[in-house]
Amino acid sequence: MSELRHLVEALRGLSDAALRSLVATRLISVSTVEDFYALAESLNHPKSFAAQIGSLSKKQLDTIAQISKGEKVSAANAAGLLELQLIYRVDSGFKVFENLLDQLKQHKTFTRALTVINLDEVHANQSEIDRDAGLVAFETMQALTEIIFDLEKHLIREVGKSGVGLPDVKRLGAALAKPNDFAKRMFSLASRLGLMTIENSRHRLTPPAVQWLSMDQQERISLLVENFKALLGSELCSNLNGLTPGSSLKNWLTAHFPLAENTSSSRIGQILDFAESFGLTFDHFTTSWFTDALANRKSLASHLQKHLPTVQKRIILQADLSIIAPGPLPTKLEVSLRRFATTETISLASTYRLSALSICHGLETGLKIDEIRDFLKTTSAAKLPQPVEYLLNEVTARFGRLVVTEVADNTERSLITSPDNLLLTEIGNDPRLRAFSLSRPSPEQLTCRFESSVVYFGLRECGYLAIRRDQSGAVISPVEAAEAVAGKTAASSLDSDLARIRAADAAMSAGGNDEAITRQVQLAIRNKARLLITATIADGSSATFDLMPNGIANGRLRGLDRKAQIERTLPLSTITAITLA
Template identity: 25%
Template sequence: MSGTLALASAIAEMDRSELERLVRRRRPQAPAGVADPIGLASELLRPEAILRALTPLRGEALGGLLRLAQGEIRDGDETILDALRADGLVGIEQHRPVALPEVTEALHQALRAAGTDPDALARPRPAGGTSDARTIRPPETAGPAAVAEEHTAAGAPDEDEGSWVTAALTAVGHAAECLRLLRSRPLRLNRNGSAAVAAVRALAESIGIEAAQATHALTAIARAGLTAPVATALLVTSEAESWLAADHRGRWSALAVAASSAMPEPLRDALGGSNALAAAAASLPRRYPLLPAPELAAVDDFLADAEYLGLSSRGSLSRTGALLLRGERSRAQRLAEELLPDPAPGVYVQPDLSVIVPGPLDPRDEAALAALTAPEHIGAASTRRITEASLAEAFADGTAPEEARALFARVSLTGIPQPLDYLLGSLAERVGGLVVSESLDGGGRTRIQVARPELADTLAVDRALQHLQLQRIDDTTLASRLRVDHVLTALSDARYLASRSQPSRPAPAESGSPDEAGSPDEAGTAADETGPRGARAPAGAAGRGSPTAAAPGMSRAAEPPPLPAALAELVERVHAAARAEPGSGDFTRRLELAIRDRATVRVTAEARGRLHEFVLLPVSLNAGRLRASDPAAGVERTLPVNLITAVEPA
């Protein structure tokens, strides 16, 4: 027996707002073919549509469906059934809720596949106890959160504030290093938009962190809108510069707010007012018996992200994390400002050219130091190293030797040790003797200016530079038709210390254009040349792991976005059809269903005080009249709908 008629009756009783909510939640796959409640009911009773609607339901709601099918409605089930009717999972007959056979069958199959006993789930949970419905849940689908079963809302461990502060400072440091590297070297993405494993590993090695930490950092900055995928590369967005210009407190707040907004809704529901995050995650297989394994895995990923960012510590929300999840951003920010340390007064430059950074620095000092050093260890306290290569790269990017010396003299709490003084002096003697810039006079794509004519002679005959096809312009000027980056790389490989002249250019647009990306034959180097400084993500682009909806009390809009045009038109058609039916709604819906299914029905009509019964194959229903063929008599009959007193299956 089909539940289409019962569901169509429930749909016909909905007002416009209820109907819109139903369509928004269930999202019919073929809206153009739906013209009336019967059509919408048929769409919603497709097996795949039913399963999508069942999987996010809590165990109490599933138990209510099972008890309704068994005819055992209990106290408290009315509220559950009202919600399920609004979701198109319960029908109506004679103004009473009824189970839909298609939903009941799909629910039993899904519960068996998930290892849940339907009879146990249908039994009400004992007061103060737990349901025994999950009897054979495969351990691999429960997720690593199950190890935190011993944490409870009442007995969560006291928060260790020091641990979340350390985690927060470490995460901010990792995120900043990732963004600085991505500005010059965009991350390669797979065709599905995920970060390539090898690319993540290379990024982690470049900044001295573990690959798992790099993955967490990339997720955090993507959620905060600091990166966005463009084609097959992950680029920084315009928001990244303002984030890097903020202090460590502001940076952490931005990452934490974005992460808290991305908490999976089942976990948010299970958490309630508790701080026991791991315990809430461990309870999900019981609360949501049909929650798919990928969603359970997403919950476990969120737990790891929360620990990484300092939103939680050892399975329990930190005080700041709890405030953010309750939507109290201002209080959370004030608490973070109180608990996170002030910027460190300086760094310790060692004779071995290592730099000990005891804590977060002023953003400008941090950026300048990062440009002159290479990261070795990034954490709440970090270690960086000064090398000839790091200084040469900074000088090539436009930093003057005098600026580097002034920075070290200002931020170093130990002064400038003799090895660093020697290295700065040695490099200063060679900087400025070889300057590479874009050619503006048509003599070639790149212009090379040297300090002495003999250096120009050396470059012109150096076999390692033959592929540059250098052309002599005058005694101290050479030109090459290759790009600036190619020339700089070749000179570096040949052990010439060259710096790059930075011509003044207009500010880049917010989104990358074809010209910025380079011509097709230069696609392999366009990202390296312009990098994310010149290519910004298009408006609305979202990085991996970005949230799809804001959390309650955070930045969620008061009104839901408008329905897509196709779904809005569906709502109008169904709402109008439900109110335009002549005669008895139940009879006309039965006839419409028979027309749709090409099924015969037994129709009883009253005329002049006498009842007449026909077995008919309905053909059409229009203008208050039923047109149908009578197979037994071999004729076509037309009956006024207002004379029909009963319609039953033949």
């Protein structure tokens, strides 16, 4: 039986949960994978093994070396390698995939001793590590929260492959008072945590993002820790439980993963980056709560709480429409404030600003003007400045005067309506909106060929107080719209990809499909694998042939019959079943 066949059979026997873990750990994208044969080919590719080598521990490398020499190894030592599909079972025990062995030989793994250098550790001050790590965890949570609100209020397009444009990165960096590299890393982290997704070449919120807003600090930390543990895996998580506070995680990983490349895209690099961003290490030194987090101990909350900034419930409301929070706000209070205020700077002491657009956004999410007024009075413990009252009254008068709706038309997809003819004239002549190619079929209407969400964000970016309404006339909340899109996107993610792969594999196994047969033959030719083919012969009976295929053309398969040692040609129409030998 060929290595590819072993791998296909192993993949077929895995549960969906095991497959999800496998493709995540081996960094395989299944969005374009057609069936288990294609997935096996991706996993068995030299580049896939090369990417995995750096994540192999010294113990795993020793186990692979023993198997390659024909030595017996325990099932416990082989279990992790089997889960990663780096070895496979045979009657005599286990075997290593040839492509993996080739990659290891290129690293000279089996031609020299893998000595571990005793790295001299610098003993840092533990209290300083804990203090700084707590601040980093706080900054990460603030950045992720800011990204969620940013996605609510701005249209962020996909740039490159799942990337974010420089203007969006700069906007986030300015709000956080951080460099662009930090902002870019936070966008990547938000995507990795499932807080944002891509739909129609745009970044959108997901249901976990909405849940994030309702969590307190401890719940958010727990979510970050769970994602860190998922990246580690159960075996590595167990091994790291023995680390003492103040140990260098980087040195430990260097010692236990001798072939690891410490780059940002490597698994080791991601582990170090996650640990640093989540407040589990600082400068790669472990905190007092590092092992508490890995072991799910209740003491994690009490240890970490001492080093997170203390929340306070008061804000300072100023006549220039700015709001100052002298310290971190409680989650519920901050979420309420962010519904109708935009951020200027986010830090231990944050600054927000009221504007017509921000108040309009609050009304769109379901708030009432009186609720906003009462909130500001209660949290500031003072009478509202007169400019704030003027702003609230102005937005009350203007809200709902500029409406964007979706229309089912062959050429136009959005309809902009307003009783203010001068406002529509201003919009139609605005050079910033020239790309929308707005048409004016009537004095109170504008039409556009773009979808309503694009038009809505475009108008708001230019300062117009636009809102969206559905066909029934109800205001569409930006949060509810995000949840609806996210729910639709989630249905087409990894689970549906795995279901599609299983369905295609079942159809291929059934045979009789020329396209499926052609794919398997091409796969066998590329991998120099044999095929077991069941075909109908001249007398109407079925016969099985062991072929080494060498070509397929004009509806016929040519190959060497391994048993008869002759060249055989079979019409595809006569083949009833085909599988790798």
